[in-house]
Amino acid sequence: MAIIDPRLDGADRAEATPLWQRLGWMAAIWLGSVLTLGAVATVIRYWLNSPQS
């Protein structure tokens, strides 16, 4: 595993990691964002479809 210079800033440190790892992070953050919005949308959907609304 590569040793990363602690003096590098965040973006430089990220670029010192393998591409597959960065792509993995990108997919994870993307999925987390979509799921978060999906959860909010689901709550609103249930609220709108509830009998008393």
Added chain:
Amino acid sequence: MFAGMDAQAAALVLARMQFAFTVSFHFIFPAFSIGLASYLAVLEALWLKTGKDLYLDLFRYWLKIFSVAFAMGVVSGLVMSYQFGTNWSVFSDKVGGVIGPLMAYEVLTAFFLEAGFLGVMLFGMNRVGRGLHFAATLMVAVGTFISAFWILSVNSWMQTPTGFEMGPNGEFLPGPSWTAIIFNPSFPYRLVHTVIAAYLTTAFVVGAVGAWHLLKDRANLHARKMFSMAMWMAALVAPVQILVGDAHGLNTLEHQSAKVMAMEGHYQSHPDGAPLYLFGIPDDANQKLDYAIAIPKASSLILKHDPDAPLAGLDTIAPDKRPPVWIVFWSFRIMVGLGFLMLGLGLWSLLARTRKKLYDWPMLHRLAVLMGPSGFVAVIAGWVTTEVGRQPWTVYGLLRTADSVSPIAAPAVATSLAAFVVVYFAVFGIGTWYILHLMKDAPHPHEPGPEQDERAPIRSAGITPAQQQEEVE
């Protein structure tokens, strides 16, 4: 206002007021975020290309503002779809087969491109690196454009419906070609005009923020860069927008002539060349324009490129198919007037730039600050022109607004409208205040991003990073 109306007519007016209120509020945020997403992509591209941290500082500064505007756009947009079910269920039932899939594409775009990659934009720089982060920024910018594409396709189809077939119960069904539905006759004009309007809206906000900070500190490099970029947009894009607007107007004359008659205040036909009314007080009851100030034959010259060309007036349209003139006449003038003011500011900035005084003329900066909200006013005025101008139809010439409303009770709509007014002003008032609060402070070197890097080097107390010495022009 509601005196003499029956309950259903009052409910219709209230439902229209509710939609007008919520869509006007909503439109402010995408009009800003469409342009701002592209501005962020440009800033990040310049940072990657030049390596100058000034662009990264500006990127981080505007990214925070973008995320708040984006969130408010999403929240205010949810209410719109809610109303399709509550207040406009007959409309939804009749046209859902055509516009439903297009609106679904818009939602999918918002989910999977805009919201998904916004997370990477906000929190991913220290995880994915510069290149992938820039790709995420591009995805968000492209996503805002694709969202606009679908929504404007839907709206344009309602204005100039094509490619559909009528079902046995009067419902609109997709015909053999979706291309005919999506690329309906007014769509290309409306798309280009609206997207450019969004870019100009953002440019004038960025320009106003830059000018505001230049008035406080003329040497601020970040303010200089923002102001310079915004004024390039004003000088180059405002004239393009006027030409595109003219083309859009000619398209409207071809497909929705009654709307243009209302915009021009042409109650009467003019067989020998129609005047351009600069000012007037429309009188719908008597179908005439009071206190009119006009340029003879100029309207025919603009609309037909011939000063003597005949132009039909609203007297050729059946009374029950005429739009209300007062609102359309004035909203159109507000939009056009602001467009020319934008052009004027852009040209003034060009003059200042050629004399190397772009950052030295306080009057120019004050006008730029005043013009900061002009894009928002112009897009709403334009939206009012096109939406009120197509009345009394929801699907132009085919489905009346009065036949699109749900069987709802006026008190229920009035109550929810009152609730919307209170909640909107509270929620979006706080959001807007927060955006203005973020704008109050100038961007500075080492502007913090949304994600804090806990391992970043800690600077010694008392040592302030110096301003970057670089040429801004």
